[in-house]
Amino acid sequence: MPEGHTLYRLASDLNALFACQPVEVTSPQGRFSDGAAAVDGHVLEVAESAGKHLFIRFDHGPIVHVHLGLIGALAIQEGVPPPAVGAVRLRIVGRTAYADLRGATTCELIDADQMAVILARLGADPLRPDADPDKAYARIHKSTKAVGALLMDQSVLAGVGNIFRAEALFRARLHPLTPGVKVSKRRWERLWFDLVDLMDYGVQTGRIDTVRPEHEPEAMGRPARIDDHGGEVYVYRRAGQPCHVCGGLIRTRLLEGRNLFWCPTCQRRR
DNA sequence: TCAAGATGATCAG
């Protein structure tokens, strides 16, 4: 589930199991052999996330930059590593645990300057206390693009992916095709603080649960259902199913190559 | 056994 909260949790887990110790770094698949060799045997100082990016710093300077993309995964396990199975791009082995990276869009070695360039490109990250939602709103409010597209633009908001986009817009009763310029400051602030809450909850639990207590299955007299991504949601990947709130059918369409989900009754166009 | 689809981003036209 590579949205911002996932990367945040991965960074925390890496720090808990690998920080401040020498680690063995390899690339069983072979596509990151040079990068792995450059940090192999060195002390992993700290891992940190920003939006959907993960940075793993080593004591002699280099930083491993990872972006999971659509299908990437970093599996962290405690215990002795078994022989690598599948296309393991990067394997980190510590004293008590190991981490296998597969399918990432980006796995590269960078320096501090390159990391600064990446960070400078990113918009406000709801998981960071120093994030500036006003800056994001300035971008949104001057754009005629659909708010559903703007929320996924990492230079506007960092870390928000398709699930948080769909769910936050539903909870704000905002149609995803509403032009950014038509989103009021008050509405934006509600949306932003809701994203902060939802993503923070995702960090704590590892799940994306967005359904409010009054709409939960027990309260609505329907069976509980957990989506593949591990939580209960209002609209994401529920096209053709009844809305938890109004009973109308959830709709879907492509917006800029990504699946959009919304309830046409609860999220009317203005 | 094979094709399609997926929580992302970039590049060419």
Added chain:
DNA sequence: TGATCCTCTTGAT
């Protein structure tokens, strides 16, 4: 806007 890359899972045949 469409094509492309990355890997794995699921469902159809």
